[in-house]
Amino acid sequence: MMATSALARLSPFNITSLALGLAFLYLPIVILVIYSFNASRLVTVWGGWSVRWYVEFFNDGAMLSALAMSLRVAAVSATAATVFGTLAAVALTRAGAFHGRTLFSGMLYAPLVMPEVITGLSLLLLFVAVDAQRGFWTVTIAHTTLTMCFVAVVVQSRLGSLDRSLEEAAMDLGCDPFRAFVKVTLPLILPSVVAGWMLAFTLSMDDVVIASFTTGPGSTTLPIRIYSEVRLGVKPEINAICTLIVGSIAVIIVAASLASKLSSRQGESAAPL
Amino acid sequence: MTNEARHGSEAAAPADLPLLQVDAVVKRFGGFTAVNRLSLDIKAGEFFALLGPSGCGKTTLLRMLAGFETLDSGGILLDGRDISNVPPHRRPVNMMFQNYALFPHLSVRDNIAFGLRRASLPRAEIDARVAEMVALVSLEGMEKRKPEQLSGGQRQRVALARALARRPRLLLLDEPLAALDKKLRENTQAELMRLQRQLGMTFIIVTHDQEEAMMMADRIGVMNAGRLQQVATPRQLYEAPNSRWIAEFVGGINIIDGEVESRVAGRVTVATQAAGQVTAAVPLQALTTDQVCVAIRPEKVRLSRGEATPDAGHADGINRMEGVIAGISYLGGQTRYQIRLDRGALLHASVANTVRLETNAYDTAQRVVAYFAPDDCMVLDR
Numbered sequence: 001m002m003a004t005s006a007l008a009r010l011s012p013f014n015i016t017s018l019a020l021g022l023a024f025l026y027l028p029i030v031i032l033v034i035y036s037f038n039a040s041r042l043v044t045v046w047g048g049w050s051v052r053w054y055v056e057f058f059n060d061g062a063m064l065s066a067l068a069m070s071l072r073v074a075a076v077s078a079t080a081a082t083v084f085g086t087l088a089a090v091a092l093t094r095a096g097a098f099h100g101r102t103l104f105s106g107m108l109y110a111p112l113v114m115p116e117v118i119t120g121l122s123l124l125l126l127f128v129a130v131d132a133q134r135g136f137w138t139v140t141i142a143h144t145t146l147t148m149c150f151v152a153v154v155v156q157s158r159l160g161s162l163d164r165s166l167e168e169a170a171m172d173l174g175c176d177p178f179r180a181f182v183k184v185t186l187p188l189i190l191p192s193v194v195a196g197w198m199l200a201f202t203l204s205m206d207d208v209v210i211a212s213f214t215t216g217p218g219s220t221t222l223p224i225r226i227y228s229e230v231r232l233g234v235k236p237e238i239n240a241i242c243t244l245i246v247g248s249i250a251v252i253i254v255a256a257s258l259a260s261k262l263s264s265r266q267g268e269s270a271a272p273l
Numbered sequence: 274m275t276n277e278a279r280h281g282s283e284a285a286a287p288a289d290l291p292l293l294q295v296d297a298v299v300k301r302f303g304g305f306t307a308v309n310r311l312s313l314d315i316k317a318g319e320f321f322a323l324l325g326p327s328g329c330g331k332t333t334l335l336r337m338l339a340g341f342e343t344l345d346s347g348g349i350l351l352d353g354r355d356i357s358n359v360p361p362h363r364r365p366v367n368m369m370f371q372n373y374a375l376f377p378h379l380s381v382r383d384n385i386a387f388g389l390r391r392a393s394l395p396r397a398e399i400d401a402r403v404a405e406m407v408a409l410v411s412l413e414g415m416e417k418r419k420p421e422q423l424s425g426g427q428r429q430r431v432a433l434a435r436a437l438a439r440r441p442r443l444l445l446l447d448e449p450l451a452a453l454d455k456k457l458r459e460n461t462q463a464e465l466m467r468l469q470r471q472l473g474m475t476f477i478i479v480t481h482d483q484e485e486a487m488m489m490a491d492r493i494g495v496m497n498a499g500r501l502q503q504v505a506t507p508r509q510l511y512e513a514p515n516s517r518w519i520a521e522f523v524g525g526i527n528i529i530d531g532e533v534e535s536r537v538a539g540r541v542t543v544a545t546q547a548a549g550q551v552t553a554a555v556p557l558q559a560l561t562t563d564q565v566c567v568a569i570r571p572e573k574v575r576l577s578r579g580e581a582t583p584d585a586g587h588a589d590g591i592n593r594m595e596g597v598i599a600g601i602s603y604l605g606g607q608t609r610y611q612i613r614l615d616r617g618a619l620l621h622a623s624v625a626n627t628v629r630l631e632t633n634a635y636d637t638a639q640r641v642v643a644y645f646a647p648d649d650c651m652v653l654d655r
């Protein structure tokens with residue numbers, strides 16, 4: 001109802017600024033998508049419609065293995081980040097005022113604002129110091145540290161709005177605290193846990209900086225691969241890859257927001273009248 | 274409190290062991306003492322109400338009984354066994370939450386079966402008990418619904434069924450009717466009383482609604498500032514409050530400060546500034562000083578136009594006071610009059626409207642005589 005009344009009050013000025021803002025955000029992406037269907041070999045010259053660069057991408061072995069590496073890193077790190085992030089969120093909302101709570105929550109959120117270069121560099125130093133073989137696992141660990149705080153933020157906001165007496169009711173009815181969490185809390189926060197996983201997945205998929213610090217030979221992720229290709233000149237194939245990435249991320253983000261909407265609807269029904 | 278003595282000292286048989294013994298329990302939150310050395314015995318099969326203003330510690334006490342709060346000192350004994358350190362899921366006690374706390378992701382059936390499944394009962398037994406509970410609270414046909422598809426009254430009944438399903442030794446109800454509208458609340462009160470009698474279970478209900486407590490409970494414990502001020506039957510609480518605070522908290526009352534003048538033959542005479550001399554029955558509690566107050570319930574104050582001698586039966590020392598009607602509130606079943614006494618006090622009198630076409634009602638500014646028997650008047654410490 002608020003949306004319709006806001007739309008009704010749109011003045012020409014508002015419409016113009018909205019259009020300009022959206023154009024600023026999305027015009028480059030639209031151009032990228034259009035040029036990915038360009039038949040010409042030259043990126044800046046329009047040579048008619050074609051899907052040849054998509055075909056080329058699916059025949060490019062190096063690109064495909066970079067994509068596979070990225071997907072593996074994203075899946076494993078997002079899963080680990082979801083487990084740790086959810087545990088951290090539970091500790092912060094449920095454990096009450098334990099000693100060092102403020103410090104803990106501050107440290108959890110620090111990576112949100114920390115420049116990625118610093119995170120990447122410090123992780124590199126750590127891996128060098130412990131003499132870890134850099135490759136798949138180092139990138140995965142690095143991405144887990146980056147994304148678990150995002151998961152924690154998403155899950156914590158859901159946990160905070162969850163009626164505490166639901167867990168108490170579960171305990172009252174014979175659940176020990178762990179079972180109460182599994183039987184009652186987890187099903188109710190599941191949509192936000194899933195949303196957190198998807199967020200972590202996309203963050204890991206598009207990270208260049210931290211990955212390039214922590215990766216090793218033979219474990220190039222897709223963004224690093226694209227970046228190094230672009231330095232030698234933009235091939236139209238890159239446009240095709242980027243269009244595919246934009247498309248998948250759009251799907252995941254829509255799914256994540258639907259999931260969290262579902263989650264908050266369930267939360268409301270937990271309250272009385 | 275004579276024939277309903279709390280600690281059954283005349284019968285020390287083990288069968289008379291109270292179901293629940295709360296022994297000098299203390300609970301502090303930081304510097305705030307929520308429950309202060311509180312002791313209470315509750316008999317099996319009793320419907321007990323904890324009544325008090327908000328913040329008096331009644332909910333904290335209930336949560337300690339359920340196991341959600343730890344005790345700072347004291348003990349809680351159920352069937353003679355100390356359960357103070359038993360976690361909530363191992364106590365044979367169930368609670369009905371104020372907001373019901375129904376699991377939104379489970380159906381009515383699964384909500385009710387939740388506690389039974391944890392007790393790892395055989396499947397057939399769980400199904401039978403759920404069916405029994407559904408019938409008990411008349412929710413047949415609703416088993417597959419989710420809580421969000423139920424009305425407030427239906428949710429309340431699901432919450433009750435869920436708490437009763439495990440057949441607890443003790444059922445705790447935290448403001449169970451606060452979320453219901455008045456009509457539904459009255460029906461539900463009667464329903465709760467019927468269930469409690471039918472199941473022979475022990476109920477402890479927390480409420481801030483004194484009418485609700487008086488209507489349902491066998492005994493009421495009135496709490497204030499973390500302490501039990503009085504534990505008594507509804508009648509005792511109303512007719513024989515043990516303090517001025519209780520007298521003012523439970524029901525309406527006229528209170529006039531005064532000083533004891535004489536004590537003769539079961540009567541206390543109190544000299545008051547605002548209402549003259551008042552004769553009252555000797556109080557049950559010994560008075561600590563002569564600085565007292567007299568307390569009289571509005572419905573015990575009777576009115577006359579002054580010409581007739583009121584109530585010859587109480588002619589010995591009946592209290593008569595002259596005044597003017599200062600205000601009238603018609604409430605249907607009764608009419609409340611405010612009488613400004615010539616001596617200064619404002620007296621409230623409520624008169625039952627026993628005749629439909631009343632022609633004899635009093636008017637504002639009319640002179641009247643207010644009178645009441647000494648036995649209807651209480652003397653309390655100030």
